[in-house]
Amino acid sequence: MGEAGEEPVVDLRLDRAHSARIYDYFLGGRTNFAADREAARRILSVFPAAGVACRMNRAFMHRAVGHLAREGLTQFLDIGTGIPTSPNLHEIVQGIRPAARIVYTDNDPIVLAHAAALLRGRPEGRTAYVQADIAVPGSVLAAPELHATLDLRHPVALTLNALLHFIPDDGRDRAHAVVEGLKAALPGGSALVITHGTSDFSPLAMGRVTDIYARAGTPLQLRSAAEFHRFFDGWELLEPGVTLAHRWRPGRPGDPGLPTAAEAACYAAIARKP
Structure with missing residues (x-):
């Protein structure tokens, strides 16, 4: 603890690889350190398309929230925000709906350290950051910052991008x-947007990736198409339903430069609540 009135010092453990900083590295960001880059190099040695998969996931997020904003949604709850990488969700959404309201949520002190970058939205709208743990959904839903920003009586777009594979079931179906x-x-009228890693197309390589994350202290549970589909039970999937991230309404269908299923290794879908 610091002196009276000071904020406690947060140990960001920069000597250990961290999933958010590894992801930042794959996206070409600058918030990563030697341990993260070494872990990323090990991942690339067993899964050379890791950077491609991360970029395809990010591109899907941009298309997904842009689509929902054009469809009229003006409230967004992004859980598992990660390190800010521009353009971020609020930049996409408020570029279409300037008065949109966005709440970002993460439980990671690394993200908290960069949260100011998440709050630079359009003056017509509003952005907020909540430090909370998705493993305890009530801590997210009860946050005062959320209720000061979003009105849960009206439709909300809930986005869970590249997050749920970091919640292992441990025999309890937690995710x-x-x-x-x-x-x-x-x-x-609310929407649910999810992306999730899978080993359906390259089990050997993705098994090795899982081992690398485990050695870094981050359990990783990749899920099958059927397991992914269950997240949307009771809601109406938007076309084309459950698919790979880069195949969800791509900007250039049939582009020969798009990755293979094994390279993308990430499912994506959007659903609406009846």
Whole structure:
């Protein structure tokens, strides 16, 4: 603890690889350190398309929230925000709906250290940051910052991008329970956006990636198409339904430069609540 009145010092453990900083490295960001870059190089040695997969996931997020904003949604709750990388969700959404309101949520002190970058939205709208743990959905839903920014009586777009594969089930189906708790709190007309890593197309390589994350202290549970589909139970999937991230309404269908299924290794979908 610091002196009276001072904020406590947060140990960011820069000597250990961290999933958010590894992701930042793959996106070409600058908030990563030697341990993160070394872990990223090990991942690339067993899965050379890792950077491509991360960029395809990010591009899907841009298309997804842009689509929902054009469809009229003006409230967004982004859980598992990660390190800010421009253009971020609020930049995409408020570029279409300047008065949109966005709440970012993460439990990571690394993200908290960069949260100011998440709050630079359009003056017509509003952005807020909540430090909370998705493993306890109530801590997210009860946050005063959330209720000061979003009105949960009206539709909300809930985005869970590249997050749920970091919630291992441990025999209790935890990830699906978390998502069901969040879905239940949202009114009709809300949207659910999820991306999730999978080993369906390259089990050997992705098994090795899982081992690398485990050695870095981050459990990783990749899920099958059927397991991914269950996250949307009771909601209406938008076309084309569950697919790979780069195949969800791509800007240039049939582009020969798009990755293979094994290279993308990430499912994506959007659903609306009836």
